[in-house]
Every structure is written in C-alpha cells, then in structure tokens.
Amino acid sequence: MNKYNPYFANVKEASRKLIRIGNDQAGEVLARLAELLEEKTWFLLAENQKDLDRMDATNPMYDRLALTEERIQGIAREMLAVQKLPSPLHLRLEEKILSNGLYLEKISVPLGVIGVIYEARPNVTLDVFSLALKSGNGLILKGGSDAEFSNRAIIQLIHQVLREFEFPEKAFLLLPSDREATKALLEAVDFVDVIIPRGSQRLIDFVRQNAKVPVIETGAGIVHTYVDESADFEKAKAIILNAKTRRPSVCNSLDCLIIHRSHLPNLEHLIAPLIDAGVEIFADSDAFAALSSNPNISEANERHFGTEFLSLKLSIKTVENLNQALDHIARFSSKHSEAIIAENQEAIDRFLLEVDAAAVYANASTAFTDGAQFGLGAEIGISTQKLHARGPMGLRELTSYKWVVRGNGQVRG
Incomplete structure (x- = not known):
C-alpha cells in the first residue's frame, strides 16, 4: 500500500464534514485568516526568503516565487473578496415534476477532494484554500520544492485558524515536495476526485500523461x-x-x-x-x-x-x-x-x-485573464480545456451537481 494513502483517506473522511459547514462559518474562517496573514507578514516573508535564497534571481520563476508585503496584502484582499461571494453550494439549478409525480431537483454540490499540483507560486496555496473551503471541498496540495518553506509556513497558518474554529483541519493537506508524493497523488483514485495542475506546459503534460485521476488542465498560456x-x-x-x-x-x-x-x-x-x-x-x-x-x-x-x-x-x-x-x-x-x-x-x-x-x-x-479581475474573488487556475470548466475557475467551477428525487411510493413499471 502507498504510504500516503492513510493521509489521503483522512482528507476524504474529513472533507465529508465540510458539506455541513454554513457559508457564514466559512466566511468567518477566511476573514480570520486574512487578518492573520497581515499579522504574520514578517513570518511569511522570512520563510519566503529562505526559498528565494535558493533560486537564481534571473530565473523567470523568481518573480512568481517572491512574496512581498504588498502581495500578501493583495492575497488577503482577495480572500476577503471570496468571503463576500455567495455560496456556490445547494443551489437549485433545475427542477421539474414528472408525469408520475416525482419531483426532481438538480442541486450544486462540492467536487469532493481536489488535488492541486503547482510550482513556485506560494500564493496558490492561499487562493486554492479559500476557494476549496468556501465550496466545501477537501484539498491535497503538492507544491514545488522551490516554494517549500513558503508553503509550509502558509499551511501552518491555515491549520491554526481551522483549529481556532474547530474545523476539520485534516481536510486540507500539504504533501512533501518530493516526487514520490507526486506519484502517489496522481494515482490516488480511491481518494481524490480531480487533479488540477498549475504551472508550466511541462508540468501539465506530465500530470496529464501520468494521472489515473481525472485532470483539469490549467495554466500554460501561449x-x-x-x-x-x-x-x-x-x-x-x-x-x-x-x-x-x-x-x-x-x-x-x-x-x-x-x-x-x-x-x-x-x-x-x-x-x-x-x-x-x-x-x-x-x-x-x-x-x-x-x-x-x-x-x-x-x-x-x-x-x-x-x-x-x-x-x-x-x-x-x-x-x-x-x-x-x-x-x-x-x-x-x-x-x-x-x-x-x-x-x-x-x-x-x-x-x-x-x-x-x-x-x-x-x-x-x-x-x-485572472479570477480576481473577472470578479471571482480568486481562482484555482485558468482552464484551457473544454470539459467541465473553461477560463478562470472560481467557486462555481469547483462544484458538480446531484439529482434529488422526491416521491410518494412511485415504482417503475
């Protein structure tokens, strides 16, 4: 058995509790986390600097990796923007009454557990968390080794706030940055509902070619x-x-x-x-x-x-x-x-x-072309494919739906 499967199982189990969390409660968590980001800016910058010190400043990824006080404030603002958006859950997308009296509703629901694989973009950790929490999804994050210190610092703050509100922190997991963890996530068929890669075309191609879990392609822009x-x-x-x-x-x-x-x-x-x-x-x-x-x-x-x-x-x-x-x-x-x-x-x-x-x-x-600019609060990625979602993916794009059927003893002949 893969050594990560017990952790994946914990995420799946804990994520089942998210559907019961109200929109206002999720909003309180996001508001507190936005506040904490500004309180702990010094901590995030110090950890981010450890990552920057390991990267050549001429590397095109350096700018993506870098956090600044202004960028952290911007992330906090986007988190508050997500907080203020209406919930994407429990929406009645369609309803009808059949000739046999059955009442059908098409209701929006979370995707389940989302795996996100990304490179040197520590802001992604926060953007993705805010969207996943608000849309009732569990989350398994696999950041790149270039942003390892930054991502660890961010998930530490996320878990701190979740504990404050007695939310299921095990529903939000940051994996180690090694390749073994990537392989485990790509093959986590029993635990993960969809994987979203964010990064270079090389990363996206690798995920698409090796994943056994459904993939939504995002990010590469020519x-x-x-x-x-x-x-x-x-x-x-x-x-x-x-x-x-x-x-x-x-x-x-x-x-x-x-x-x-x-x-x-x-x-x-x-x-x-x-x-x-x-x-x-x-x-x-x-x-x-x-x-x-x-x-x-x-x-x-x-x-x-x-x-x-x-x-x-x-x-x-x-x-x-x-x-x-x-x-x-x-x-x-x-x-x-x-x-x-x-x-x-x-x-x-x-x-x-x-x-x-x-x-x-x-x-x-x-x-x-950006989730915040499009009024989505933030984005989990920009989908370049056509199945399920396309363009900046916000809250609505992190939901699926189910049919709720209410009857009174009907049987099918």
Whole structure:
C-alpha cells in the first residue's frame, strides 16, 4: 500500500464534514485568516526568503516565487473578496415534476477532494484554500520544492485558524515536495476526485500523461495579440506594453505580437516602449527588415513561435490579413487568452467568433485573464480545456451537481 494513502483517506473522511459547514462559518474562517496573514507578514516573508535564497534571481520563476508585503496584502484582499461571494453550494439549478409525480431537483454540490499540483507560486496555496473551503471541498496540495518553506509556513497558518474554529483541519493537506508524493497523488483514485495542475506546459503534460485521476488542465498560456490594419496605433502601444511587461512571468502575458503588414513602416515606434522596458524581440524576416539595428532585436526562427516565454521576451509575426492571423493563432495557441486590436467591427466580430480560446479580447490587455479581475474573488487556475470548466475557475467551477428525487411510493413499471 502507498504510504500516503492513510493521509489521503483522512482528507476524504474529513472533507465529508465540510458539506455541513454554513457559508457564514466559512466566511468567518477566511476573514480570520486574512487578518492573520497581515499579522504574520514578517513570518511569511522570512520563510519566503529562505526559498528565494535558493533560486537564481534571473530565473523567470523568481518573480512568481517572491512574496512581498504588498502581495500578501493583495492575497488577503482577495480572500476577503471570496468571503463576500455567495455560496456556490445547494443551489437549485433545475427542477421539474414528472408525469408520475416525482419531483426532481438538480442541486450544486462540492467536487469532493481536489488535488492541486503547482510550482513556485506560494500564493496558490492561499487562493486554492479559500476557494476549496468556501465550496466545501477537501484539498491535497503538492507544491514545488522551490516554494517549500513558503508553503509550509502558509499551511501552518491555515491549520491554526481551522483549529481556532474547530474545523476539520485534516481536510486540507500539504504533501512533501518530493516526487514520490507526486506519484502517489496522481494515482490516488480511491481518494481524490480531480487533479488540477498549475504551472508550466511541462508540468501539465506530465500530470496529464501520468494521472489515473481525472485532470483539469490549467495554466500554460501561449498568448497572441493581433494588431489589425484598422487598429488605433496609440491604443495598440499601451495595450501591448501592459500585456507584455506588467508581469511577464505569468500565464496571461503576451508571447507573440501579430502585426498587419500595413504597420511595418511604424513598427519601430510601436515597439519602442517594449525596447525601453528591456524586452528582447524575435522578429520574423519582414518585421526584422523594418527595424533598425538594436542588440535587443534579432531575427526569429520557428521555435520562437508557439513558445510561452514567461520572461521579457516577445516574438513578432507579420501577416497579410486577418485570415493569416487567425491561422497563426489556430496553429500555435494554447487556448488560454488571445486578443485583437482593431477599429473595424467586422474584423473584431470575426476574431471573437472564430478564435478558440478560454478568453478572447477586443482592444484590451490579456493581463485581465485572472479570477480576481473577472470578479471571482480568486481562482484555482485558468482552464484551457473544454470539459467541465473553461477560463478562470472560481467557486462555481469547483462544484458538480446531484439529482434529488422526491416521491410518494412511485415504482417503475
């Protein structure tokens, strides 16, 4: 027997008690935890620094790993936002009375036990906990070794608050960061209802290929923005700069700028803010020929397209028309977030209709693909698949449903 199975069994058993916890009670826990985060900011920063000291500051993951006083305050605010949201549980999604008198209700219920595998993102531990508690789900967390000290500190505070409120703390488990624990979680068919990986494409591929438990894929973003012939140039400059440089290490940041050929004479002006921000540009042959010599600009090759850079790097693709832009996106997109900048309404409508992605934008930065920004309070991940949930996954996406059937002695002939 796997040595982790008794712990998994404890989570499953304890999670059964969560369905009885009222929305107000869950909210009190989240409010207290948000308060404790600010009280213990010094502790979280000290433990996080131990993780940062082990990572090269030039690593694209460094920014994701880093906690700051401002980020901890932001996490606390998001937790309070989740607290204020209505419960996703016990909602009557559908009801009907059959001709035989049976009364049917379709009622929202928790998924059960959720396993989350993630990399150097300690904020995920808190986001996921707040959503799981509010939606009545047990939780098994498997963070990466890069964030080991941070995650241990966070789960310590979570368990402290759960004990204060006499909640079932065994329903929320943080696994060790070793590979054996990962393998055990992926094979925990009898204990875990769904696994959600958050991280690089490599992590997501590994989970999908090795999991025996159902998987919801999230996270990997190969993001494009197409600047149409009709685009407002100044609007395009601001959107592109924000989408690329706001937080280049996150999954909604821009990876490939697709430019209509008519903008080549002004391309240098368009990307000037990016160059000033230190972005390294990989331009296709047409775009490269339109740009002056610059150490931050080089000619692209095929591998620069379809790459999630997670850093201050950007590829540029030149197209003749909207059709070519749509074809390029269809070929390289990870179905996360895609955008068009245009004033032509027909081009906008076609783009929004035909692009297959979880979030599709017109004249806005893809940086908005985020559970908090979408009004979900927080997110457990951004699903890039189509079964069960798509896009930022908040409280509603962490529920399933059951049919409740009320009768008065009916039997089936």
